[in-house]
Amino acid sequence: MHIPDGFVDAPTSAAFGAVAVAGVGYAVKRAGDEASDQVVPLAGLCAAFVFAAQMLNFPVAMGTSGHLLGGVLAAVLVGPWLGAIAIAVVLGVQSLFADGGLTALGLNITNMALVGALGGYALFALVLRLLPARAPSVAAASAVAALITVPLAAGAFVIEFALGGTVDLPLGGVVGAMLGVHVLIGIGEAVITAATVSLVMSTRPDLVYGARDLLDARRLEIRPPAAAVPTGHGGGTGAAAGGLEPTATSVTGRRAASGSEA
Amino acid sequence: MIEVEGLAFAYPDGRQVLFGVDLAIARGERVAVLGPNGAGKTTLMLHLNGILTPGAGSVRVDGVPVTAPNMRDVRRRVGLVFQDPDDQLFMPTVGQDVAFGPANLGVRGADLAERVREALAAVGLDEFADRAPHHLSLGERRRAAVATVLAMRPDVLVLDEPSANLDPAGRRELAEVLTGLDLTLLMVTHDLPYALQLCPRSVILDGGVIAVDGATVDLLADEALLAAHRLELPFGFDPRYSIAKSTGLMP
Amino acid sequence: MIEVEGLAFAYPDGRQVLFGVDLAIARGERVAVLGPNGAGKTTLMLHLNGILTPGAGSVRVDGVPVTAPNMRDVRRRVGLVFQDPDDQLFMPTVGQDVAFGPANLGVRGADLAERVREALAAVGLDEFADRAPHHLSLGERRRAAVATVLAMRPDVLVLDEPSANLDPAGRRELAEVLTGLDLTLLMVTHDLPYALQLCPRSVILDGGVIAVDGATVDLLADEALLAAHRLELPFGFDPRYSIAKSTGLMP
Amino acid sequence: MGGAHVLDPYHPGGSVLHRLPAQCKIVATFGYVVCVVLTPITAGWAFGAHLAVVGGLCALARLPPGLVLRRLAVELPFVAFAVALPFVVPGERTEVLGVALSRPGLEQAFGLVARATLGLMTVIVLAATTPARELLVGLERLRMPPVIVAVASFMIRYAGIVIDQMGRMSVARRSRAHEPRSLLATRALAASLGTLFIRSYERGERVHLAMLARGYTGALPGALPGPAPRRAQWGAALCLVILGAAIAVLGRRLDLGAPA
Ligand SMILES: Nc1ncnc2c1ncn2[C@@H]1O[C@H](COP(=O)(O)OP(=O)(O)OP(=O)(O)O)[C@@H](O)[C@H]1O
Ligand SMILES: Nc1ncnc2c1ncn2[C@@H]1O[C@H](COP(=O)(O)OP(=O)(O)OP(=O)(O)O)[C@@H](O)[C@H]1O
Ligand SMILES: [Mg+2]
Ligand SMILES: [Mg+2]
DSSP states (O other): OOTTSBBBOHHHHHHHHHHHHHHHHHHHHHHHHHHOOTTHHHHHHHHHHHHHHSSSSSEEGOOOOOOOHHHOOOOOHHOOOHHHHHHHHHHHHHHHTTOOOOOOHHHHHIIIIIIIIIIIIHHHHHHHHHOOHHHHHHHHHHHHHHHHHHHHHHHHHHHHHHBBSHHHHHHHHHHHHHHHHHHHHHHHHHHHHHHHHHHHHHGGGGOOOGGGGGOOOOOOOOOOOOOSSSSSSOOOOGGGGGGGTTTSSHHHHHHHHHHHHH | OEEEEEEEEETTTEEEEEEEEEEOOOTTTTTEEEEETSSSSHHHHHHHTTSSOOSSSEEETTEEEGGGGGGHHHHHHHEEOOOOOGTTOOOSSSHHHOOOOOOOTTTTTHHHHHHHHHHHHHHOOOGGGTTTTTGGGGHHHHHHHHHHHHHHHOOOEEEEEETTTOOHHHHHHHHHHHHHSSSEEEEEEEEEHHHHHHHSSEEEETTTEEEEEEEEEHHOOOOHHHHHHHHHOOTBOOOOHHHHHHHHHOO | OEEEEEEEEEEEOOOOEEEEEOOOOOOTTEEEOOTTSSSSSSHHHHHTSSSSSOSSSEETTTTOOGGGGGHHHHHHHHHEEEESGGGGGSSSSHHHHHHHHHTTTTTHHHHHHHHHHHHHHTTOOOTTTSSSSGOOOHHHHHHHHHHHHHOOOOEEHHHHHHHTTOHHHHEEEEEEEEOOOOOOEEEEEEEEEHHHHHSSSSEHHHHTTTEEEEEEHHHHHHHHHHTTOOOOTTBBHHHHHHHHHTTOOOO | OTTTHHOOOOOOOOHHHHHHHHHHHHHHHHHHHHHHHHHHHTTHHHHHHHHHHHHHHHHHHHHHHHHHHHHHHGGGHHHHHHHHHHHHSSSSSEEETTEEEHHHHHHHHHHHHHHHHHHHHHHHHHHHHHHHHHHHHHHHHTTHHHHHHHHHHHHHHHHHHHHHHHHHHHHHHHTTOOOTTTTHHHHHHHHHHHHHHHHHHHHHHHHHHHHHHHTSSSTTTTTTTOOOHHHHHHHHHHHHHHHHHHHHHHHHHHHSSSSO
């Protein structure tokens, strides 16, 4: 679905180039407010993963190729603004790696970053609001959003083609083929997105932007600080107590001891 | 210099590791942090220059709280050598990696070159400046990791098992370099003789709290105390002999 | 059991590391590999189960040459614990990681579960089966790495610095486990007392060749020899005392 | 390692193009590709001229022809699409080797393939003569917003980490008697793929924090002392764009004169 140079005429490319610059520019402005030490690298990782996944590129009817779009995945993990930037970066880098034309960058960014990530996140937020406020809903909502976003992005392509395609193909045929294929791709996209999001939710929930409101502040336990023993008589108290038993030689003995105090 | 108060921390997956650590270290002190595997030593060290953020409690360095607005200042003062050298090295060559820190502090030109040379010499990697860090042996990577932090000349040096994977001579040479430095030193180690050699004071971290705090000589002499925290003197290590030696009295 | 002949090797970037290594180890022997950082110890170990392919010379295990057609067979016999545990662990949980090797050898069901349990118990990680390996402390990861290989019950066990990052009690417990195993053992270590404790025979690898081969006791008693290869006994380690102890005679 | 070049398309060398500052090359590349797209498809000779110019650039950069051809292969699915056009586009038919083909279809197919190929070749020259890191510096100097440059640089770094971790994991599997053909193998692969995401991220996160711990503020100081481009270098970049524009304009002119 990466549009190469010369597939859409110059005026249309320029117009969508302007749309992309405006959209990404706004995303940069908004992302600037919330970008932290942690989330920018995560956006980079999302970009690297989407990039790697998109290398598994399979030809689909009409000569364009189908693969993971990754917009919803990126947006759920790092938020819509950085997510859109991440996808735009992937497209920019891909144009250097000869996938998608340099002059068609505006078109590709509109379809996959603006519609795919920004639009995808809007859908995700909407669906999440309809679901019960529990952790598994995040993965479910991202699946639904991915399922719908892929045909939407294909729809954006069809509009661009109708406005400035350099090839005279019957529009009806193009619409049918694009949407048909992308409904299928959308199913794959939904499965991959949900699997990845739920894995990250289970081990690093703090990395999921879309789950921010669901995470409650954790309560920490404070144990009495063990009395400092200036010279060596006796050993510590508190958590170390289990270790004083004669069976202290095994790791498990110590662990059981500290566990029982919890 | 370093004040840790009631520090508690849980990792994002929910596992709580620190349960209220209190620790005060004066300027110029050299302190060893001992304790069993999984006690939370690394977790504690990562709080000292703000790599991890406390769940409860506070950390202060030279009176400055380690919180977001002061982070840059704190990180200039506290140099941290990670337990895993792969976490520390990221530039294409060792020389560039060592230059990275001082360059960020504004050192340039001949000064920078001199600092890099000096730091590499201190860890015995004089001729490695143009090598790629990920193509070094593990011991060489550990040395490079130490050099990257030495080059920054921090006020506080925090070392997480600096002697692991070093050859015995390298271990001694590192000890000599560290003894020659005039700074506050905090060193995690599983090598009790090494702790005795370098640090007059030791704390034992176990189960996420400071269990023991005292003079290293006394701690190592107390076999029951050590055993309670999965510590023991190595095979063939004679405490009487070496403690006497370390305090300047031969047996 | 293991025969290495004229082994030479250069890394892809052109750096030659091994310059003709000759080494023969009999079945059931326990041999320590000593030597300075960057000597090529890890490189040599990686040849023993075919992770690296010799540039010249040959490696045979039990008479079988370590070459592509025999690789499966060789890897069943030779269990390798990497120097960096991160190189070893890759499954979502520790339990699955330990099960991976035996499962590849065709062990299934209750047998498999039993092997995993046993291997984890041997390294003191009984309760870690469901934890994610990359969320463990470095010492815990080291233990897990050893467990993954123990579970395969190899004929030859090759350990690259198994005691690094272990707490002192863990180090002793590992020594006890290893002493209890009836197999050929090859262990790289920078911990000379540990070598003395576990391995009657030692070789010193330096500059890419075997420089010395002999009884560990004799080697450690020869201070000049050790110093020539950047080896030295640790601070406070009294060779007279401990060698006498290790040979059963108290001083 | 088929993926290796895809992640680092840089082809080391010492040519004039290699030495040109990245920002000049980026501007020249973009400008030239725009000229190619603006060249009318009916002016066949103009594409010949473009091909000569871009081929000249490849030669100037001393890129092996095999390398350029291999990288051009990304285009193949698209070429397949173009080949279908003469059959499906409606319009006037002509006989080619006894098959009735649509004339506009033929023209459009030629235009598509010609433009895409030339655009691609220009980009290949840029990517093969400029290391990724210098490209980022070039973009930064061209006032690309810092967030975008930061995300891009992390992306490149993480791509390296992901590949590295994948390599380590594969060695670890092999050393434990893993046989990539069995059914269990694919299951193990799938299971370990999930950890790859978090593991790569966490390694990268720690490295990033280690950078912060050493005073990193976003720019790599001193590491890239690249001097500002000299006027002559900007001049060279501009010349290329002007050349492309001249071909495009001439193509348009001569095209108007030709019978429709
Ligand atoms: N990223 C993580 N997520 C969850 N738990 C973790 C993480 N890192 C460490 N832990 C757990 O926290 C506990 C303390 O880990 P830490 O690395 O601080 O131990 P340590 O004292 O440094 O041990 P070692 O001597 O082995 O290095 C361990 O039980 C470990 O399993
Ligand atoms: N991938 C690599 N590419 C190029 N050179 C390498 C690579 N790995 C290691 N080397 C070099 O080969 C030499 C031997 O490395 P090796 O890892 O075998 O040393 P070692 O004896 O295991 O050292 P250590 O005690 O530090 O683990 C070193 O000088 C190292 O710099
Ligand atoms: Mg640690
Ligand atoms: Mg090694």
